[in-house]
Amino acid sequence: xxxxxxxxxxxxxxxxxxxxxxxxxxxxxxxxxxxxxxxxxxxxxxxxxxxxxxxxxxxxxxxxxxxxxxxxxxxxxxxxxxxxxxxxxxxxxxxxxxxxxxxxxxxxxxxxxxxxxxxxxxxxxxxxxxxxxxxxxxxxxxxxxxxxxxxxxxxxxxxxxxxxxxxxxxxxxxxxxxxxxxxxxxxxxxxxxxxxxxxxxxxxxxxxxxxxxxxxxxxxxxxxxxxxxxxxxxxxxxxxxxxxxxxxxxxxxxxxxxxxxxxxxxxxxxxxxxxxxxxxxxxxxxxxxxxxxxxxxx
Amino acid sequence: xxxxxxxxxxxxxxxxxxxxxxxxxxxxxxxxxxxxxxxxxxxxxxxxxxxxxxxxxxxxxxxxxxxxxxxxxxxxxxxxxxxxxxxxxxxxxxxxxxxxxxxxxxxxxxxxxxxxxxxxxxxxxxxxxxxxxxxxxxxxxxxxxxxxxxxxxxxxxxxxxxxxxxxxxxxxxxxxxxxxxxxxxxxxxxxxxxxxxxxxxxxxxxxxxxxxxxxxxxxxxxxxxxxxxxxxxxxxxxxxxxxxxxxxxxxxxxxxxxxxxxxxxxxxxxxxxxxxxxxxxxxxxxxxxxxxxxxxxxxxxxxxxxxxxxxxxxxxxxxxxxxxxxxxxxxxxxxxxxxxxxxxxxxxxxxxxxxxxxxxxxxxxxxxxxxxxxxxxxxxxxxxxxxxxxxxxxxxxxxxxxxxxxxxxxxxxxxxxxxxxxxxxxxxxxxxxxxxxxxxxxxxxxxxxxxxxxxxxxxxxxxxxxxxxxxxxxxxxxxxxxxxxxxxxxxxxxxxxxxxxxxxxxxxxxxxxxxxxxxxxxxxxxxxxxxxxxxxxxxxxxxxxxxxxxxxxxxxxxxxxxxxxxxxxxxxxxxxxxxxxxxxxxxxxxxxxxxxxxxxxxxxxxxxxxxxxxxxxxxxxxxx
Numbered sequence: 001x002x003x004x005x006x007x008x009x010x011x012x013x014x015x016x017x018x019x020x021x022x023x024x025x026x027x028x029x030x031x032x033x034x035x036x037x038x039x040x041x042x043x044x045x046x047x048x049x050x051x052x053x054x055x056x057x058x059x060x061x062x063x064x065x066x067x068x069x070x071x072x073x074x075x076x077x078x079x080x081x082x083x084x085x086x087x088x089x090x091x092x093x094x095x096x097x098x099x100x101x102x103x104x105x106x107x108x109x110x111x112x113x114x115x116x117x118x119x120x121x122x123x124x125x126x127x128x129x130x131x132x133x134x135x136x137x138x139x140x141x142x143x144x145x146x147x148x149x150x151x152x153x154x155x156x157x158x159x160x161x162x163x164x165x166x167x168x169x170x171x172x173x174x175x176x177x178x179x180x181x182x183x184x185x186x187x188x189x190x191x192x193x194x195x196x197x198x199x200x201x202x203x204x205x206x207x208x209x210x211x212x213x214x215x216x217x218x219x220x221x222x223x224x225x226x227x228x229x230x231x232x233x234x235x236x237x238x239x240x241x242x243x244x245x246x247x248x249x250x251x252x253x254x255x256x257x258x259x260x261x262x263x264x265x266x267x268x269x270x271x272x273x274x275x276x277x278x279x280x281x282x283x284x285x286x287x288x289x290x291x292x293x294x295x296x297x298x
Numbered sequence: 299x300x301x302x303x304x305x306x307x308x309x310x311x312x313x314x315x316x317x318x319x320x321x322x323x324x325x326x327x328x329x330x331x332x333x334x335x336x337x338x339x340x341x342x343x344x345x346x347x348x349x350x351x352x353x354x355x356x357x358x359x360x361x362x363x364x365x366x367x368x369x370x371x372x373x374x375x376x377x378x379x380x381x382x383x384x385x386x387x388x389x390x391x392x393x394x395x396x397x398x399x400x401x402x403x404x405x406x407x408x409x410x411x412x413x414x415x416x417x418x419x420x421x422x423x424x425x426x427x428x429x430x431x432x433x434x435x436x437x438x439x440x441x442x443x444x445x446x447x448x449x450x451x452x453x454x455x456x457x458x459x460x461x462x463x464x465x466x467x468x469x470x471x472x473x474x475x476x477x478x479x480x481x482x483x484x485x486x487x488x489x490x491x492x493x494x495x496x497x498x499x500x501x502x503x504x505x506x507x508x509x510x511x512x513x514x515x516x517x518x519x520x521x522x523x524x525x526x527x528x529x530x531x532x533x534x535x536x537x538x539x540x541x542x543x544x545x546x547x548x549x550x551x552x553x554x555x556x557x558x559x560x561x562x563x564x565x566x567x568x569x570x571x572x573x574x575x576x577x578x579x580x581x582x583x584x585x586x587x588x589x590x591x592x593x594x595x596x597x598x599x600x601x602x603x604x605x606x607x608x609x610x611x612x613x614x615x616x617x618x619x620x621x622x623x624x625x626x627x628x629x630x631x632x633x634x635x636x637x638x639x640x641x642x643x644x645x646x647x648x649x650x651x652x653x654x655x656x657x658x659x660x661x662x663x664x665x666x667x668x669x670x671x672x673x674x675x676x677x678x679x680x681x682x683x684x685x686x687x688x689x690x691x692x693x694x695x696x697x698x699x700x701x702x703x704x705x706x707x708x709x710x711x712x713x714x715x716x717x718x719x720x721x722x723x724x725x726x727x728x729x730x731x732x733x734x735x736x737x738x739x740x741x742x743x744x745x746x747x748x749x750x751x752x753x754x755x756x757x758x759x760x761x762x763x764x765x766x767x768x769x770x771x772x773x774x775x776x777x778x779x780x781x782x783x784x785x786x787x788x789x790x791x792x793x794x795x796x797x798x799x800x801x802x803x804x805x806x807x808x809x810x811x812x813x814x815x816x817x818x819x820x821x822x823x824x825x826x827x828x829x830x831x832x833x834x835x836x837x838x839x840x841x842x843x844x845x846x847x848x849x850x851x852x853x854x855x856x857x858x859x860x861x862x863x864x865x866x867x868x869x870x871x872x873x874x875x876x877x878x879x880x881x882x883x884x885x886x887x888x889x890x891x892x893x894x895x896x897x898x899x900x901x902x903x904x905x906x907x908x909x910x911x912x913x914x915x916x917x918x919x920x921x922x
């Protein structure tokens with residue numbers, strides 16, 4: 001579009017060209033924007049993910065899972081997705097074991113309870129609510145981690161997407177974001193970190209929080225404490241939105257505005273994920289980086 | 299600002315400090331009734347505004363008598379008084395009195411303010427035997443944070459109240475707080491040092507050094523709450539000695555959580571306190587959620603229901619269980635006296651009625667000058683909306699208690715004969731029917747090319763517009779209520795006492811919210827809240843994202859009437875006969891209106907007018 005405008009104006013008189021207002025950065029960005037995915041007959045989820053150990057750690061303690069499915073046919077069309085990011089706790093033994101166990105246990109619990117209902121010959125919604133199933137999955141992960149890797153812990157952010165409805169279960173300081181068109185974004189989870197708590201209580205300002213020394217101290221993690229109390233939220237995913245799950249290796253290093261810009265300016269979800277990981281590494285890559293991006297198209 | 303001449307006081311200069319006598323007519327307008335307070339500079343009176351001869355409108359008259367011989371001091375005093383007037387004139391908040399007028403005469407200046415019916419908190423503390431209940435203090439504390447946040451966020455400059463203390467807090471007849479005495483409030487310029495002013499005992503250390511910031515008000519609020527919970531007057535104690543008088547040591551019934559919040563507000567170092575009134579309010583709300591205090595709020599004496607006069611009423615010959623609709627200036631309402639009535643919306647006068655053979659409990663629907671409604675005689679009636687003349691009927695084999703819904707030339711309704719009917723309006727005949735497991739009394743919802751409807755069997759059906767079943771869910775008991783769609787999710791309660799949230803395309807349950815008893819009310823939505831009534835007597839507000847309770851409001855009987863949201867309020871009736879208007883965000887009662895019988899139907903609200911029917915046979919039109 002930019003080139004087109006230039007061509008158009010070059011044929012005009014010089015005076016007219018003088019009057020032409022240069023395009024603002026926002027307008028230029030529009031031309032680079034990720035092309036809207038083509039409209040499809042059936043609604044479905046598309047997702048991509050990426051992960052990196054970073055530049056300063058010797059061990060990858062992050063785990064992720066991305067599961068996207070569509071069932072289409074005469075009876076009905078259904079989209080189902082399960083996306084998980086877990087960040088094993090540094091300084092603990094077996095952080096990578098904890099995050100891996102959490103992802104596997106939660107995924108198997110949720111898929112067994114939910115996805116098999118999809119595959120049933122007479123599809124019927126499960127008689128438990130998603131909230132209850134996610135609570136059970138977290139409790140199961142807590143139990144298994146305490147048995148298999150005692151003393152360790154992990155963050156756990158789980159998004160179950162059914163059609164356009166997202167339900168997130170969350171413990172720790174990995175995050176779920178909704179990136180809206182036009183550049184604004186919402187953090188859909190609440191960090192269970194000491195620094196966020198101090199900020200919520202008004203003890204420190206967001207600016208102070210950004211440079212707070214013990215930024216990675218969590219007050220809630222799966223595997224720690226007697227029981228795990230997951231935050232569970234449900235919200236809908238508009239066709240123009242991106243759902244992003246990531247560990248603090250991304251959001252703690254790359255500013256939110258830059259994250260939103262990279263996603264908007266990438267041609268595909270895969271490219272966006274790779275560029276996000278690259279951006280975190282270019283900023284020093286102090287921690288493991290995990291990211292999942294999801295869109296609903298239909 | 300209007301300046302008026304004052305009728306000269308009937309006494310000389312040497313007696314200028316004398317009070318105005320009851321019966322004195324100030325400025326030819328304000329009839330002094332009695333002294334309600336006095337300070338160093340003058341008195342506060344209750345007076346009647348004689349510009350409203352037919353209603354006893356009361357005002358507070360705040361007087362300032364300037365007796366200083368020094369002209370510079372006199373000028374400063376007058377400026378301070380004017381500043382209070384100017385600050386008040388820019389404010390608009392339910393917890394701040396309105397200013398009506400301001401004028402000076404010779405050495406006296408007067409502020410005419412909204413009169414607050416009620417009592418100040420200091421008097422309440424002193425007159426209450428024992429300690430005030432925690433939930434009561436918490437309720438006021440949250441409101442005080444609200445009003446402080448309003449003042450501190452004032453543009454262009456924040457306003458610092460500077461004198462928060464129990465005697466400056468009025469509790470009105472609704473049990474809500476009103477801040478009085480803005481005499482030393484001032485706008486705050488960052489970096490500016492002020493003079494020490496305030497009340498010893500309540501003021502923070504830095505205020506003694508001449509600093510007055512929003513954090514000083516937070517401290518003084520902490521001191522006020524400490525006083526209210528412990529009955530220990532800080533003016534009688536050494537300054538900043540709150541930590542030596544831990545709240546729970548004096549009053550063990552206070553929760554540790556609330557004590558911790560107050561201790562934070564009372565931190566000696568301003569940087570350790572809550573950094574804003576909003577942050578403190580959030581902390582108090584967390585206490586309330588944790589201790590469940592908000593749901594146990596004592597029902598304060600409220601605006602007496604007799605104070606609200608209906609704009610008009612219309613009396614039917616039997617109970618009104620149906621909800622009205624408004625169309626082209628007319629209100630249409632069904633009654634158990636078998637009639638559908640058309641009334642003039644302006645004055646409630648009768649326009650026409652149509653008699654059926656059974657009770658009319660359905661809310662009508664209008665489509666292109668035709669009005670549709672069901673009757674317990676088993677028929678769906680279609681009338682000319684202007685004349686009330688019958689156009690056609692459709693018969694079912696059971697009472698029709700499900701209200702018709704119209705979309706795309708289809709009218710959809712259920713019947714006690716277990717069927718859902720889908721009629722083509724142009725052809726006046728059924729396109730298809732759907733057999734349910736039991737009677738359908740739920741009003742169908744048509745959205746996104748789907749029909750959603752509940753059933754007395756506890757089944758909930760999702761059909762496409764051709765009648766094919768897309769999915770089915772089951773509650774443990776009947777679903778009489780109708781679903782609402784917000785975003786991609788459906789919300790409806792069942793008689794099993796659960797409010798369900800379901801993904802609309804698949805019927806997968808997102809969360810369930812348990813109430814103590816069943817519900818037949820159709821939910822309403824505002825922002826992030828879903829409102830639903832229950833037979834347990836409560837109206838619940840549930841967070842749409844988490845499925846957790848945000849607040850609840852207790853009535854004296856079952857809440858069977860569906861709530862309606864209008865602007866920032868939620869309106870509903872209860873079987874206790876009362877019609878309620880609550881603040882949608884926090885469940886605070888705004889007003890209530892007593893009818894002569896149980897209310898089981900939903901209100902209609904349009905153009906700031908509420909139309910609500912009651913079992914006392916009457917349809918009321920009230921100002922929202």
